[in-house]
Structures are given as C-alpha cells and as structure tokens.
Amino acid sequence: xxxxxxxxxxxxxxxxxxxxxxxxxxxxxxxxxxxxxSGCGKSTLLRMVAGLETVTSGEIQIGGKRVNELEPSARDxxxxxQNYALYPHMSVRENMAYxxxxxxxxxxxxNRRVEEAADILEIRQYLDRKPRQLSGGQRQRVAMGRAIVxxxxxxxxxxxxxxxxxxxxxxxxxxxxxxxxxxxxxxxxVTHDQVEAMTLGDRLMVLNGGYVEQFGTPIELYDxxxxxxxxxxxxxxxxxxxxxxxSGGAISLPGxxxxxxxxxxxxxxxxxxxxxxxxxxxxxxxxxxxxxxxQLGANTLLHGTLSGTNHxxxxxxxxxxxxxxxxxRRFSISPDLVHLFDPQTEKRLNP
Amino acid sequence: MVENRPLADFITHLVLVLGVVAIALPIWITFVxxxxxxxxxxxxxxxxxxxxxxxxxxxxxxFGEGLSGTETAPVWLMLFNSLxxxxxxxxxxxxxxxxxxxxxxxxxxxxxxxxxWMIFITLMLPVEVRIxxxxxxxxxxxxxxxxxxxxxxLIASATATFMFRQVFLTVPDEMLESAxxxxxxxxxxxxxxxxxxxxxxxxxxxxxxxxxxxNQYLWPLLITTDTSMTTIVMSIKxxxxxxxxxxxxxxxxxxxxxxxxxxxxxxxxxxKLFVQGLTETDK
Amino acid sequence: MLKRVHFPSSPLPYLLVAPQLAITxxxxxxxxxxxxxxxxxxxxxxxxxxxxxxxENFQILWEDSHYxxxxxxxxxxxxxxxxxxxxxxxxxxxxxxxxxxxxMFYRTxxxxxxxxxxxxxxxxxxxxxxxxxxxxxxxxxxVGVTWNHYLNGGQxxxxxxxxxxxxxxxxxxxxxxxxxxSIPNSVIEAAxxxxxxxxxxxxxIIFPLISPTTFFLLxxxxxxxxxxxxxxxxxxxxxxxxxxxxxxVYKVFNDGFVGxxxxxxxxxxxILMVLVIAMTVVQFRYVERKVEY
Numbered sequence: 001x002x003x004x005x006x007x008x009x010x011x012x013x014x015x016x017x018x019x020x021x022x023x024x025x026x027x028x029x030x031x032x033x034x035x036x037x038s039g040c041g042k043s044t045l046l047r048m049v050a051g052l053e054t055v056t057s058g059e060i061q062i063g064g065k066r067v068n069e070l071e072p073s074a075r076d077x078x079x080x081x082q083n084y085a086l087y088p089h090m091s092v093r094e095n096m097a098y099x100x101x102x103x104x105x106x107x108x109x110x111n112r113r114v115e116e117a118a119d120i121l122e123i124r125q126y127l128d129r130k131p132r133q134l135s136g137g138q139r140q141r142v143a144m145g146r147a148i149v150x151x152x153x154x155x156x157x158x159x160x161x162x163x164x165x166x167x168x169x170x171x172x173x174x175x176x177x178x179x180x181x182x183x184x185x186x187x188x189x190v191t192h193d194q195v196e197a198m199t200l201g202d203r204l205m206v207l208n209g210g211y212v213e214q215f216g217t218p219i220e221l222y223d224x225x226x227x228x229x230x231x232x233x234x235x236x237x238x239x240x241x242x243x244x245x246x247s248g249g250a251i252s253l254p255g256x257x258x259x260x261x262x263x264x265x266x267x268x269x270x271x272x273x274x275x276x277x278x279x280x281x282x283x284x285x286x287x288x289x290x291x292x293x294x295q296l297g298a299n300t301l302l303h304g305t306l307s308g309t310n311h312x313x314x315x316x317x318x319x320x321x322x323x324x325x326x327x328x329r330r331f332s333i334s335p336d337l338v339h340l341f342d343p344q345t346e347k348r349l350n351p
Numbered sequence: 352m353v354e355n356r357p358l359a360d361f362i363t364h365l366v367l368v369l370g371v372v373a374i375a376l377p378i379w380i381t382f383v384x385x386x387x388x389x390x391x392x393x394x395x396x397x398x399x400x401x402x403x404x405x406x407x408x409x410x411x412x413x414f415g416e417g418l419s420g421t422e423t424a425p426v427w428l429m430l431f432n433s434l435x436x437x438x439x440x441x442x443x444x445x446x447x448x449x450x451x452x453x454x455x456x457x458x459x460x461x462x463x464x465x466x467x468w469m470i471f472i473t474l475m476l477p478v479e480v481r482i483x484x485x486x487x488x489x490x491x492x493x494x495x496x497x498x499x500x501x502x503x504x505l506i507a508s509a510t511a512t513f514m515f516r517q518v519f520l521t522v523p524d525e526m527l528e529s530a531x532x533x534x535x536x537x538x539x540x541x542x543x544x545x546x547x548x549x550x551x552x553x554x555x556x557x558x559x560x561x562x563x564x565x566n567q568y569l570w571p572l573l574i575t576t577d578t579s580m581t582t583i584v585m586s587i588k589x590x591x592x593x594x595x596x597x598x599x600x601x602x603x604x605x606x607x608x609x610x611x612x613x614x615x616x617x618x619x620x621x622x623k624l625f626v627q628g629l630t631e632t633d634k
Numbered sequence: 635m636l637k638r639v640h641f642p643s644s645p646l647p648y649l650l651v652a653p654q655l656a657i658t659x660x661x662x663x664x665x666x667x668x669x670x671x672x673x674x675x676x677x678x679x680x681x682x683x684x685x686x687x688x689x690e691n692f693q694i695l696w697e698d699s700h701y702x703x704x705x706x707x708x709x710x711x712x713x714x715x716x717x718x719x720x721x722x723x724x725x726x727x728x729x730x731x732x733x734x735x736x737x738m739f740y741r742t743x744x745x746x747x748x749x750x751x752x753x754x755x756x757x758x759x760x761x762x763x764x765x766x767x768x769x770x771x772x773x774x775x776x777v778g779v780t781w782n783h784y785l786n787g788g789q790x791x792x793x794x795x796x797x798x799x800x801x802x803x804x805x806x807x808x809x810x811x812x813x814x815x816s817i818p819n820s821v822i823e824a825a826x827x828x829x830x831x832x833x834x835x836x837x838x839i840i841f842p843l844i845s846p847t848t849f850f851l852l853x854x855x856x857x858x859x860x861x862x863x864x865x866x867x868x869x870x871x872x873x874x875x876x877x878x879x880x881x882x883v884y885k886v887f888n889d890g891f892v893g894x895x896x897x898x899x900x901x902x903x904x905i906l907m908v909l910v911i912a913m914t915v916v917q918f919r920y921v922e923r924k925v926e927y
Contacts, residue, residue, distance in 0.1 A: 052528050073534030085525030089547040098543070099533030359832060363729045370726040371743045374803060377758040378746060380769060384761065396772045447653040454650035458641050466651050473662045481907075483890045483899060484665035484672065492660075507657035537641045566751035568865035569887070584751045588869040591757055600761065607757050614749035622742060629805075630812035 002063030002076075002153040002186055003028045004049065009058035011044055019045055019210045022058070029184045031177070033201030035191055035233075040207040042190045043158055049188060050156050051075050063153055073102075078147035079156040083163065084139050086131040086146075092118075093127040096146045117148040120179070137168045144179070155180070157189040161196065173199060194234055198222075206230050228270060228346040231339060237275050237301060237314045243343060244271040251338065255308030257285045261338040263350040270346070272339030275301070275316040284332030288313045290323050302329060378611075384604035385409075392600040404601065412605040423590075426606060429583040432501075433565055434613065436582060439502035440564030441557050444511045449549075452515035453541055457527065473509045486573055496577040505563075505570060511556055518552045519545065555628020558621045562614045583610040666907065672900035684897070691901035700877065701885070701902075708881040711795060712859035718799035720851055723806030728836055730807075731814040741811060748804035752797075753865030759797035760870045783871070787878025790871045794879050797870065798863045806851050813847040814840055853917045857910065882906060 004026040011019040019041045026032050034042040047053040049060055051072035060067050067075050086095050093114055100110045118124040121141040131139055140160065147155055157176070161169045177200055180187050191197055197204050198218040206213040206221065206229070214226040218234075225231035231239045245252045246265045252258050253271065276299075278286060287307035294301040300321035306313050307328060315331055323329055340349040380399075384392060387402035413427050423429075454460075455467050485504055494500030522545065530540045546553075571582045587610065590603045618625055673691055675684040695701045730740050747755065762770050763783060771781035783790040817840060825835045864883050867873060873880035873888060880888070886906065890899030 047528075050528075050532065052531070071534075072528070072532045077532065079529070079532050081525045081529065083523060083525055085523065085529040087526065087529075087544055089550075098530075098535075102534040102539065359732075363732050366729045367726065367733070367740050370722070370729075371740065373722075374744055374747060374800070377755070377762060377800065378750075380762055381758055393767070397767055397769050399769065447657070450650040451654040454647035458644075458647035458650075460647045463647070466655060469663065470651075470654055470658055473658055481662070481665040481669050481903060482887065483896065483903070484668035485661055487668070488660060488665055503657060504661040507654055507661060509658075512654065537644075537646055562749050566754075568751060568753045569868070572868075573891070584753055584865075587753055587757045591760065591869055598767070600767070603757070604761065607754055611750045611754055614751075615746055618745060618749040619742060622745070626741075626745075626808055626812070630809055 003030075004154065004186060004188070005059075005061040005064075006049075007059045007061070009045075009048065009060065010056050011041070011048060011053065012056045017056075017210065019048075022212055024205060024212070024215055026186060026188070029186055031180050031187045031189065031200060031202045032205060033189045033191060033197040033203075034205045034207060035194060035197035035201075036207035036213075037233075038192055041210040042192075042207045045207070046156055046158055046188060046190045049154070050077055050079050073099075075154075076152050077154040077156055078150045078152040079158065080143045080147050080160045082159040084131075084143040084160075086139060086142055088131055091128050091130055092123065092134070092142050092145075095131065095142060096149050099146070099150050113149045113151070114145075117145040120148065120182075121145050136164050137172065140164065140172055144176070148179075148183070153186065155185050155187040157187065159191055160189075161191075162193075169196075176200065194236070198234065206233060208233075224348065225272075225339065226348050228272075228341045231272050231341070235274055237316065239339065240273045240275065240311075240313050241341075242271045242273070242306065242311055242313075244269055246340065246349075251340070253286070253306065254311065255287075255306050257287060257306070259285055259333055259338055260335045261340060261350060262335055263340055265340055265349045268343050269349060270341040270343045272341060273333055274337065274339075275314040277333055277337040278315040278317075278331035279333065280315075280317055280321075280329065281332035282330055284330040286331045286333065288315060288329050288331065290327050290329055291325050293321070293323055293325060295320065304329075381604045381607055384600050385608045387601055389599050389601050393598055397600075408601050408605045412602050412609065423586055424578045424581050426583065426586075426609060428579065429581050429586050430609060430613075432498075432580060433582040433584060433610070435498055436501045436567070436571070437561050437564035437613075439498060440505050440567075441560035443502060443506040444508070444560050445553060445556060447506065448511035448515050449546070449553075452512050452519055453545065455512075456516055456519040457537070457540075470507075470509045470512050473507060482569065482573065489574055495574050496580050498580075500574050501567075501571055501580070501582075502564070505567065511560065514552065514556060515549065518549050522548055551624055552628060554621065555624045558617055558625040559628060561617050565614045586610075669900045669903045669907070672896055673904045674897075675900075676897045687897075691897045692905075694898065695901055695905070703877070704880050704882055704885050707791075707879075708860065708883075711791070711798075711863075711879075711881050712856050714795050715798045715802065715859040715863070716852060716855035718795065719802040720806050720848070720855060722799070723803050723810050724848075726803075727807050727810035727814055728840070730811055731840075732832070737811070737815075741808070744807050745804045747801045748808070750801060751865060752801055752862050753869045755797045755801040756794070756866035756870040759793060759800065763793050783875075785875060787875050790875060790879050794863070794866050794870055797866050798859060802855060802858055806855070809847055809851055810844065813844040817843050850917065853913050857913055860906070860909070 004024075006022050006024040006026075009019060009022040010017060022045060024032075034045060036042045044053055048055055049062075051067065051070060051074075055068045062075060062077070087098065090098065096114045096117060097110045100113065105113075114127070115124065118127055121144060123138060123141045123145060126134060126138060126142070131142065134142065143160065160176075161172055164172060173196060176189075189200055191200075198221075201218060203215065203217050204221055205215045208229050214221055214230045221230055221234045225234060225239075228241065232241065242253055244254070246261075246263060246267065246269045248266070249260060249263060250258055251261055251269065251271055259271070259273075273286070288302060288304045289307050290302050290304040292303040294303070297320075299319065300317045300323070302315045302317060302321070302323055304313055305311060315329070317323075338350070341347065342349055380397075383398055383401050385408055386405040387398055388404045388407070391398065391402060414425065424432075451466075451470060455463060489495060489500045489504060492500075494503070526544055526548070527540065530544055535543060566584055567582070568584055568588075571580075572585045572588070575581055575585070583606070587603075587607060590606060594600065594603055674686055674688055676687045676690060726740075726744065730737050730744075733740065750758075760783075762768050763781060765771055765782040765784065768781070774781050781789060783793045821839060821843075822835060825839045830838065860881075861883050863881070864887065867879055867881060867884045868887075871879040873884050882902065883906065886899050886902045889895045889902065893899075
C-alpha cells in the first residue's frame with residue numbers, strides 16, 4: 001500500500017510538450033480516475049507512473065520513494081491494459097504466474113496466490129485454458145488476476161473496459177470497484193467515459209490538452225465545475241452554456257430572461273444551467289421553444305432553443321411529459337444551482 | 352459459388368484436372384522412367400506406365416556404383432550432404448535473423464539504422480551477381496569443400512531478417528510492456544514471449560529456406576571439387592552429361608526423383624504453414 | 635519501424651546483430667564491392683597484372699554485339715517465362731477459387747513444382763524432349779515437327795522457357811489463389827446480383843482487384859527468370875547451341891569462370907546488380923503502397 005505524489009510533472013516528445021506541470025497527491029488506498037477526451041495525455045500520465053514512459057521533468061513518488069529512474073518491474077505496480085495484453089501462448093495459470101516466476105517465488109507460493117486470485121475473480125475453472133478460448137469478460141478478469149497475484153502497492157488501469165459491450169462494462173465496473181475496496185490498493189484508472197469516471201473514482205483528475213482542469217471528488221466536479229470544460233464534460237446531457245450579462249447578482253440572458261445568482265461578477269459571463277436543474281414553472285424566467293421531445297421513461301428530455309434566440313437548450317423533466325414540439329415551456333432555477341464562468345479564461349466565477 | 356450450374360462446375364473441374372495433368376506430367380514421366388530397366392529405357396517410344404524395376408533401381412542408385420563412366424559420390428552421401436547443407440542454411444538463417452530482427456525492432460542503439468540498411472541491402476544481391484568475388488573470399492578463408500563454405504555465404508540474406516522484423520512489428524506493444532512490468536529482461540522476453548508468438552512464422556520460413564537450401568545449384572557446383580562433398584541437386588548435371596554417352600535414364604531419373612522427394616515432402620507435409628508464410632510475408 | 639517502448643540501451647543489441655553483420659560484411663558487402671572494383675580493371679593477357687581502366691569494361695560491353703544480343707535474349711526469355719507461368723497460374727487459380735470443396739486438394743497437387751530445383755526441372759524437361767527417346771518429340775513427329783534442341787536454337791530456347799515457366803506456375807498459383815480468396819464474397823455476390831456471369835465477374839471484378847498481386851508477381855518472376863534459371867540453362871543447354879540460350883547471368887558465369895575475363899564479368903555483374911536493385915526498389919514501392927491500406 002502506498003500513496004503517490006506527482007510533483008511538477010511534464011512530458012515532452014522532442015519540442016512538443018504534451019503534459020504540463022501536473023501536480024497531484026494520491027492517498028493510500030484511494031481510487032483515482034484520470035478522465036479526459038482522447039489525446040489529452042491521460043494514458044501518457046499513467047504510463048509515466050508505470051515506468052513505460054520516461055519523465056521529462058518533475059518527480060513521481062510511490063510510497064514516499066522517488067521512482068523516476070526505476071524499471072517498471074521495480075516500482076511494485078501492476079497494470080491492466082486496454083487490450084489486456086495476455087500472453088496468447090500461455091494458459092491463464094501461466095499468464096498469472098509469469099511475473100511471480102520471474103521473481104523466483106516458490107512453486108507453492110505461486111500456486112497459492114494464483115488460486116486465491118482465481119477464486120476472488122471466479123475464474124478457477126478457466127485456469128488451464130488459453131486466452132483465445134475465453135470471452136471478453138473472462139479475459140478481463142484474467143488481466144485483473146494477473147495484477148492481483150503480484151500483490152502490488154499500486155494498480156494501474158488503462159481503459160480496461162473499453163473493449164467490452166455495454167452490459168458487461170457496467171457489471172465489470174461494479175466488480176472493479178468492489179475488488180478495489182476489498183483489497184484497499186491505491187489505484188489509478190484512466191478512461192474517457194465520464195459515467196465510468198463518476199461511478200468508480202474516489203476522486204477524479206480531469207485532463208484536457210495536457211493540463212489538469214480539476215482534481216476532486218465526483219460531487220465536487222458536478223456541483224462546482226472549475227471550468228467550462230469540466231462543466232461540459234461531467235453530467236449528461238451536458239450543461240447548457242449561454243453567454244449572458246451579470247450585474248449585481250442578476251444575470252440577463254439573451255432574449256430578455258433573468259435569473260438570480262449569489263455572485264459579485266459583473267459584465268460578460270458564461271451562464272451554465274444543468275438540464276436537470278431546470279424546474280418546470282409556468283411563471284419561471286427561462287422560456288424554451290421545444291423542438292424535439294425524447295421520452296426516456298424515468299425522465300423526459302426537451303430539446304429546443306431559448307425563446308427569442310437561437311441558443312440550443314436542453315431541459316430534463318422528471319417522469320413523463322406530454323410536451324409537444326412547437327410549444328413553449330417555462331422553467332425556473334434555484335440561485336445556488338447557477339454556474340457562472342469567465343468567457344475569456346473559461347474559469348469558474350461564482351464560489 | 353454464387354450460382355449452381357452443373358455445366359460450369361463440370362468445366363471448372365475439367366480445366367483443373369487438365370492443369371494438374373500438365374503440371375504433374377514431368378513428375379509422372381520421371382517416376383515411370385525410374386521404374387523400368389535400362390534396356391526398356393533405351394527404346395523409343397518410352398513407356399508412359401510404371402514398370403516393376405522401382406526397387407531394383409532404388410537400390411542400385413542409392414548404394415550401387417552409380418552411373419557407369421562417371422566418378423561420383425554414392426547417392427546416399429549426396430543426399431546426406433544436401434540435407435546437411437539445407438538444414439545448416441535454414442536453421443542458421445532463422446537463428447541469426449531472429450536475433451538481428453529482435454535487436455533492430457526492440458532496441459534503440461547508435462548505428463541501429465546503419466545496421467538495418469547494411470543487412471537490408473543484401474536483399475538486392477543474389478549470389479549469382481557477386482559469384483566470383485564471393486568465391487575468392489571463401490577460397491581465401493579455406494572454406495572450399497566444406498559444409499561451412501557450402502552454407503555460410505548463403506545464410507546472411509536479409510529476407511528472413513526482414514520477415515521477422517515484420518512479424519515482430521505486429522506483436523502488440525503491450526506484450527513488451529506487460530513483460531517489463533512482470534520483470535522480464537530482454538532475453539527472457541525473447542525466449543518466453545517473442546519466440547512462442549512467432550512459432551508459425553518460424554515454421555513457415557523453415558519450409559521456404561529448406562527448399563532454398565536444398566535446391567542450391569551454382570554455389571555448390573563452384574566450391575566443391577571433392578566428390579565427397581557433392582550435393583544431389585548438382586549431381587544431376589554430371590548425370591545429364593554422362594547420359595549423352597551411356598543413357599541410363601532409369602538411374603538418372605531415379606536420382607532426380609530422390610533429389611526432389613525431400614523438398615516435396617517438406618512442402619506437402621507443412622503445406623498450410625508454408626502457404627501462410629509465403630503469401631503473407633513474402634510481400 | 636520501431637516499437638513505442640524499447641529496452642534500455644546496452645551492449646546487448648550489438649551482440650545480437652553481430653553474427654548477421656559479420657556474415658553480411660564478409661560474404662556480401664565485401665564481394666559486391668570487389669565486383670565493383672574489378673569492373674574497373676582489365677587483366678593483361680597472361681593474367682599477371684591488371685590495369686585500372688575506369689569504365690572501359692563497360693564501354694566494351696556497350697559496343698559488344700554479343701552482349702546486346704544476350705541482353706535482348708534475356709528480356710525476351712524473362713517476359714515469356716513470366717507471361718507463360720503467370721497466365722497459366724491465373725487460369726488455374728481462377729477456376730480453383732470457384733471450387734467450394736476441393737480447392738485445397740487441387741492446391742496440394744499443383745504446388746509440387748515449387749519444391750523442385752530449377753536444374754531438376756531442366757532435367758525433367760530435357761528428358762521429355764530428348765530427341766531420340768523423349769516422349770514429346772515422338773508425338774511431335776506425327777505433326778511433322780522434328781525436335782532437336784541440340785541443333786535448333788529456337789527449340790532450345792523454347793525448352794528452357796517451358797521448364798522455367800513450369801516450375802514457377804506453382805508459386806504464382808499460390809499467390810493468385812490467396813489473393814482471390816481474400817476478396818470478400820459479398821463483392822462477388824453483388825456482381826452476380828447485378829447480372830454478371832462467371833466470366834464477366836472474373837474479368838471485371840476479380841482481375842482488377844488482384845492487380846497488385848499481378849504486379850508483385852511480375853517483379854518476382856522477372857527476378858526469377860533473370861537469376862534462378864541459371865541451373866536450367868547450365869544443365870540443359872550450356873547457353874547453346876551457339877549462344878542461342880545464353881542469358882545474362884549465364885554469360886557472367888561463363889565469361890568469368892570459363893573465359894577468365896574477370897573485368898568484363900565483373901562489369902556484367904555490376905550491371906545485373908543495378909537491374910536487381912531497380913527491380914527491388916520498384917517492388918518496395920509496391921510494398922509500401924500495400925501497407926497504406
């Protein structure tokens with residue numbers, strides 16, 4: 001078990017810097033998810049922790065020890081790859097035992113550990129099969145088993161569920177979470193899927209273009225997104241963002257509507273309203289011309305434009321809603337659910 | 352096929368059977384010639400159906416005096432020489448190419464590209480175009496009339512290196528990363544992961560190289576003057592020359608048959624691997 | 635070209651490439667550069683000394699009508715060998731891919747010649763065409779053709795072309811069959827629904843789709859005809875009668891080892907090397923285009 005500290009970490013390929021001054025403290029036993037769009041550098045960051053990429057500058061510490069120069073095998077980590085990277089010519093048992101054999105553990109110890117891991121993952125009956133004889137979900141378990149048997153200080157996951165179908169992904173997601181809680185091993189998990197990130201992580205590190213946009217708990221990210229990027233990335237459907245004017249706590253939307261917010265911001269702002277926070281209210285200030293209705297059962301999505309403008313808006317209404325396209329609906333919003341961002345820096349304005 | 356037309360099917364099989372007959376005819380005639388006695392083989396028209404002298408001819412060819420009027424090594428020795436040379440060439444080539452392809456793909460080292468091009472350029476230099484100077488080198492090294500001289504100059508062509516490089520490049524990067532996390536060093540990775548993963552390619556290449564080695568003609572002809580080092584393939588030429596004086600076609604064709612059976616056996620028995628290796632990696 | 639991740643630098647890679655590099659240097663690079671150097675030398679009549687003459691050997695070849703003749707002979711020979719063996723292989727493969735069951739059976743019967751050495755192919759065919767005993771001259775007599783390739787240069791050429799092409803059919807067949815089998819069935823089915831019959835499908839769908847293979851095989855067959863057929867010529871005709879079957883590679887050998895004209899032979903080697911390099915470059919262009927897909 002160990003904590004991980006990233007200090008002023010950068011990575012360059014030639015003259016191109018792809019990761020900029022990453023800072024982060026990861027506590028012992030914590031489950032951290034690094035999330036961001038493809039190409040944001042999240043896999044590179046993970047691979048630097050693993051020792052598969054060199055560190056350009058800055059420092060990585062695992063358990064208080066600098067590991068920059070250590071070989072991957074000397075860092076006491078285990079990694080689960082996107083394509084599992086199972087050795088195709090070895091049986092499941094051999095795959096799981098390979099790292100232990102290299103470390104010259106005794107045969108009994110290897111068998112004990114492999115079987116224990118196989119029991120945890122319920123893959124005992126597959127131990128003598130080859131990877132190609134297994135389904136995607138089973139391979140996924142073997143890849144996890146290979147990580148578990150090593151009893152490492154840190155688990156690293158590189159988009160491990162992206163090759164599975166949707167149903168299996170949800171199931172494996174829960175299992176990974178349960179397993180991590182049971183073993184209590186510090187884990188870093190990379191994904192581009194915000195739902196996966198929200199459900200798995202104790203804390204999320206949102207990366208964009210090689211910068212950390214925000215590092216916090218899922219609820220912090222949802223309630224107080226630090227930037228326009230995080231606001232748009234976390235939550236589904238995505239937050240409505242409307243260029244507006246602020247003056248003394250009153251926000252004027254294009255088209256004349258006005259909402260309130262406890263803010264001292266003045267001038268141009270980017271107003272953020274989550275679709276699920278728009279409450280139907282016949283006297284509400286926000287009016288939407290409904291163009292399309294999506295009935296999802298538990299809730300209903302109303303797509304349209306802000307009345308009198310052509311700003312796209314989405315509202316999510318609980319339960320069933322018989323709104324027809326072409327009608328106008330009004331909504332109100334609680335002042336503490338209003339998000340304000342600086343249109344230039346795209347950083348959050350209200351506390 | 353898309354539609355079911357009995358006539359089209361009939362024509363298809365007819366053409367294929369005719370093709371097979373045309374391709375097989377020379378081999379069949381060789382087999383027939385090897386199964387008759389010398390007297391029958393000196394009368395035109397020659398037979399088209401096998402006779403009963405196959406075993407007699409086989410025994411005489413393998414262990415007998417050989418062709419009258421020539422001084423050749425016994426055929427069994429020539430077969431052994433051919434086998435030894437073919438194995439040395441194919442195994443040697445596979446061995447050194449595996450190692451150098453491994454170095455070129457999995458290591459970053461100064462002069463890596465220089466090494467690659469130096470090996471690669473030999474793709475363009477068949478032994479036939481540099482035959483004289485190569486002969487001189489081998490002569491100066493005292494390797495004439497030796498198994499080393501027969502095989503080593505043919506070992507280092509780049510085809511195999513190039514092919515293994517392609518194969519290694521298709522091995523997912525995660526294999527290496529995973530192995531590194533598991534703590535495997537370079538040679539351990541090579542033995543435990545890379546070689547087992549390249550098994551089928553190695554086997555396919557073995558077939559191709561065995562045939563390449565077995566069928567060498569010009570090179571053995573030049574560097575073996577000692578009859579005890581002759582290979583079966585090069586002996587055919589001497590036999591054809593002798594045939595102009597004393598046509599013992601039954602023996603000559605039996606020798607030819609013996610010369611082609613081992614490579615044919617290798618090709619047919621490893622057909623699947625060989626075809627896979629040929630059509631997927633030769634390009 | 636290189637893996638994303640590699641092993642840290644160490645002396646190990648040098649050890650790994652050392653055997654191949656050593657053999658390459660001693661038996662490839664050095665002799666090839668020797669050949670190049672010798673091509674600039676002319677030996678005196680007694681073989682005692684030699685003189686550096688720059689391009690005189692090449693100039694002699696340039697003006698040598700025998701060399702010109704050998705050059706064109708080689709061109710005709712290789713084009714005919716390639717056309718004959720590829721055409722035959724294309725027809726067989728075209729029919730074989732129509733066979734649902736048994737394609738492998740035909741393949742097994744057709745690949746034998748691949749395993750047979752060119753010189754043996756020559757021996758087989760020279761036996762079949764033996765003027766006094768051979769089976770084919772016996773039948774040719776009935777149609778009024780007197781066969782004697784020992785005397786008739788054209789017949790000698792025909793014989794070596796047949797033997798060389800016969801051996802190569804198997805190789806071409808394998809590639810054509812593999813290429814045709816890799817065409818998605820749905821494409822063929824779509825053409826059938828569009829109303830194209832088997833023959834039309836072959837020429838308008840299959841043949842264009844396998845054109846990369848055709849091009850690849852063309853280069854391979856040319857190289858084969860240039861070099862590997864040496865055994866056939868050497869064993870069957872020795873370049874004769876006269877010099878009617880003397881192709882370039884045989885001439886290199888003959889002028890060097892028999893005629894002992896080292897400089898001239900070396901100059902011919904250099905020209906051949908340039909030809910091979912040109913063909914290899916063309917082929918690699920093709921390989922690279924393949925990779926892009």
